Amino acid sequence: MTNRTPTLLAQHIDDNKAELTLRPDGQLSDFQGHFPSFPLLPGVSQIDWAVHFAKQCFTDIPTHFNGMDVIKFQEPILPDSTTITLTLEWRDDQQKLHFSYTSTDENDELHKHSSGKIKLGQPA
Secondary structure: OOOOOOEEEEEEEEOOEEEEEEEOOOOOHHHOOOOOOOOOOOHHHHHHHHHHHHHHHOOOOOOEEEEEEEEEEOOOOOOOOOOEEEEEEEEOOOOEEEEEEEEEOOOOOEEEEEEEEEEEEOOO
16 A cells, blocks of 8 residues: 555644655655656645645534645655645635645754645535
8 A cells, every 4th residue: 555645743733734754655655656867746635635635623613625826836845855734724714624734944944835725615
């Protein structure tokens, strides 16, 4: 069985918000072949992880995918690089999951990897 999810190091859940500390382990299958000489985490994997962890953090979240808004990929997430913070916020009135991936380097400089809004709802 292939491993597709990062190591969860810590999490804090407060009502409709969650902050998770993740380690993007180099042996994850999502890094294989994207790209052979410079592996990085594909955007589709980042979206998949956001939905995966949102389902674990928020018990009443709908699970039917209805689209995405304002998706931005700014800095690559590299295998075995650093820990990353996944911030999730479920906005029930909008039926949207807001997500962002960030990290800090050894100089405490903030790096924004990606962010966006995922529309979730009930199947028609």
